[in-house]
Amino acid sequence: MIVWKFKGGIHPPTKKLAKDSKIERISLSKRFYLFLAQNSGNPPKLIVQAGSDVKTGQKIAEADGFVSVPLHSPVTGKIVEIKKEKHPVTGRPADLVVIERTGEDEWIKLDPVKPYTDYTPDEIKKRVVEAGIVGLGGATFPTHVKLAPSKKVDTVILNGAECEPYLTIDHRMMVEYADEICKGGVAIAKAIGATKILAGIEENKPDAIEAMKKAGTPMGIEIVVLPTKYPQGSEKHLIYAITKKQVPSGGLPMDVGVVVDNVSTARAIYRALEYGEPLIERGLTVTGEGIKTSKNVFARIGTPLSDLVNLASPIEDAQRVILGGPMTGVTVESLDIGISKGTSGITVLPAALVNKMTETNCIRCYRCVEACPTQLEPYLLYKMFKKKMFNEMKSDHLMDCIECGACAYVCPANIDHVKAFKTAKLVVRTLGRR
Amino acid sequence: MKLLTGPAPHIHDRISTRRIMLDVLIALTPAAVLSVLMWGWYMLLLEIGSMAFAEFLEFFVMRVFRKKKDFVPDLSASVTALLLVFNVPAGISWWTMTTGILVAIIIGKEIFGGIGNNPFNPALVGRLFMYISFPVAMITWPAVDLFHFWKPAYDMATTATPLGEAKLHGVVAASQLFHNLSWTSFLGIIPGSAGETSALLLIIGFLYLWWRKIVSYEIPVAYIGTTFVLSAIFWLANPSAYYDPLTSIMVGGLMLGALFMATDPVTSPVTPRGKWIFGIGAGVITVLIRYIGAYPEGVNFAIILMNALVPFINQFTKRRVFGTVKENV
Structure with a gap:
């Protein structure tokens, strides 16, 4: 199969420190911290009060509108507090539910299940919403919305590229749960009436490729080996690599007849269908040079970062704790927050690695122009940003920026392009609304 | 922590x-x-x-x-x-x-x-x-005096340069003064500006930068290639009046200019297409000044002139942004 290489991109050291460590299930924490805003779109509406007792898997918040999913209690316990806290991703205050675990892990009675192949497309979609499934790659977009495309979709692509340095959870998922992932892929294809299922995996994960081939081939899933290049896992670039189709500027994958789901998401869908499990647990990588033992773990949503980081024994010099990987992840100010549905990893980096040199003048070295996978001119956009030329930025395709950080990674003048572009996008969106 | x-x-x-x-x-x-x-x-x-x-x-x-x-x-x-x-x-x-x-x-x-x-x-x-x-x-050239470290350059006998001599007395006279010109100018044992003489050493330096991914090849290739082609046209038309194309790209400041001055990131275009245009333009101007203009060498003027056009070149050589293809195949 021909793989279409996208132009641009970078090759940061992949540093897949935990690629050989089996995903282990960690013991339950004492307290769990859950933001209601676990998904993009509308946060769900709380249906319990402070003081209520909840059981594992019990719904504690109801979806609010179509682009929203319910939230379930990850443990059996008591809701001790509902407060406003700064959300690490948006930086704004958001509703936070604190659950204290009491005694045994007692599951709520789950809905009756049947083999995953017996569901009708509508039943699949319903189950996916009810299970609170969102994109587990980090974008947290409600999955059922993707399963109801308004255009004809004939191809499902399972995203196992995992191009972000350090992160290995998708890699391990594919090695250890290839069968469940592939079954999830089959269910996705059934729900949207697609005929082709493919899985894209970067070539630096030979064991994952092998496991997926073994599990997927009998189900008619084609495994595509992709070159190792950042950001190969970007949805639009993955689609291009496999189909040569470019998702139109401002459009969605369904515009080219494709739906992309992360491999972990596919597994969650299978689990929801076959066992009726809501999404209360996810796999994630705890990694980075800031800790001694990088590992992959299954942790309940809401598990405090402090427990996960301490489990991996942080070093003295650890300085930056990042939700996600080092290219696109966000830093946290305190470890007293819980992991969310979108936390694909916790990367802990020492001071020596992240010390940022001061910003100097752009020398138009074109490194950013070469690195940009979307063929933008980051140096020029940044210059416009400095002059507050937001309309000009928009007409120079600012909104097509995928915020991958390749430009800032290579910039010899240490310019924070991504930070500027995120701000500019907000301004453009706000201006557009007026 | x-x-x-x-x-x-x-x-x-x-x-x-x-x-x-x-x-x-x-x-x-x-x-x-x-x-x-x-x-x-x-x-x-x-x-x-x-x-x-x-x-x-x-x-x-x-x-x-x-x-x-x-x-x-x-x-x-x-x-x-x-x-x-x-x-x-x-x-x-x-x-x-x-x-x-x-x-x-x-x-x-x-x-x-x-x-x-x-x-x-x-x-x-x-x-x-x-x-x-x-x-x-600026046109008083000391003669080459290899391995006499303590002899000051300002005391050395002065001489002509290949391009200057060709402009003054024609290529035939210059060829009698400089034997095996393409070889000596490739190695660099020849009068001229202090750092421009050796094509070989400059190319080695450029390859180092290229290997370090600090420069790209477009500008030098376009610049030197254009000079080569245009010089060849002049030479084929009248071999006794012009240097052969190989010598033409080796003498004067072309190598230094094309490899290290035209590639200055601040004053050259950012996209590959823009770089090609920049290099070709500089090559054309260089040859025209050398063979038709009043000065023996045109690299300096050529690059400065093209520098002035860089904002326009950048403006008109934007790449197609991912996702803006007209039709998906």
Whole structure:
């Protein structure tokens, strides 16, 4: 199969420190911290009060509108507090539910299940919403919305590229749960009436490729080996690599007849269908040079970062704790927050690695122009940003920026392009609304 | 554990502007060593002295006039100074050189706002100023005197350069003066500006930069290729009046200009297509000045002229943004 290489991109050291460590299930924490805003779109509406007792898997918040999913209690316990806290991703205050675990892990009675192949497309979609499934790659977009495309979709692509340095959870998922992932892929294809299922995996994960081939081939899933290049896992670039189709500027994958789901998401869908499990647990990588033992773990949503980081024994010099990987992840100010549905990893980096040199003048070295996978001119956009030329930025395709950080990674003048572009996008969106 | 926050990406490839400039200096070192071998201690003094003076000037301007308390030199002034020394005859007086550096750094660079903001290559601005202000000094070429380190360049016998001689007395006369010209100019044992003589050493330096991914090949290939093709046309039309194309690309300042001056990132286009246009344009102007204009060499003018067009070239050579194809196949 021909793989279409996208132009641009970078090759940061992949540093897949935990690629050989089996995903282990960690013991339950004492307290769990859950933001209601676990998904993009509308946060769900709380249906319990402070003081209520909840059981594992019990719904504690109801979806609010179509682009929203319910939230379930990850443990059996008591809701001790509902407060406003700064959300690490948006930086704004958001509703936070604190659950204290009491005694045994007692599951709520789950809905009756049947083999995953017996569901009708509508039943699949319903189950996916009810299970609170969102994109587990980090974008947290409600999955059922993707399963109801308004255009004809004939191809499902399972995203196992995992191009972000350090992160290995998708890699391990594919090695250890290839069968469940592939079954999830089959269910996705059934729900949207697609005929082709493919899985894209970067070539630096030979064991994952092998496991997926073994599990997927009998189900008619084609495994595509992709070159190792950042950001190969970007949805639009993955689609291009496999189909040569470019998702139109401002459009969605369904515009080219494709739906992309992360491999972990596919597994969650299978689990929801076959066992009726809501999404209360996810796999994630705890990694980075800031800790001694990088590992992959299954942790309940809401598990405090402090427990996960301490489990991996942080070093003295650890300085930056990042939700996600080092290219696109966000830093946290305190470890007293819980992991969310979108936390694909916790990367802990020492001071020596992240010390940022001061910003100097752009020398138009074109490194950013070469690195940009979307063929933008980051140096020029940044210059416009400095002059507050937001309309000009928009007409120079600012909104097509995928915020991958390749430009800032290579910039010899240490310019924070991504930070500027995120701000500019907000301004453009706000201006557009007026 | 004290947590610090910051924007993504949290890692960096650790290549800074200073590192890039250091690499350029490393790439220029072979040619600098050859110039010292050919013209002795005075050459070494010019090179080191000019770099030091240029760094001092930039430091002074940034700290005193622009009040940038945290300014740390990034070696770009040294690159400008070394390139300027490479572009003048070895026997130039120290005060002429000093004036040139002053103009290059202050007028060529700092008045526009320092590194990254200058529209023209500062070293070429300095050279153009010297060329016009000190016309005699700028065409007084000391003869090559290999391995006489203690003999000052300003005391050496003067001679002609291949391009100057060809302009004055024709190619036939020049060929009698310079035997095996394509070989000597490839190796660089030939009179000329201090750092421009050796095509071989300059190419080695350029390949180092290319390997370090600091420069791209488009501009040099377009520039040298265009010069080669146009020179070949002139030569084929009248072989007795023009150098053959291979010699044409080796003599004069073309190699230095195409490999190190035209590729200055600040004053050249950013997209591959723009770089091709830039290189081809510079090649055309160079050949026209050499063969039709009044000056024996046109690299300096060609690059400065193309520098002026860079904003327009950048404007018209934007790439197609991912996702804006008209039709998906």
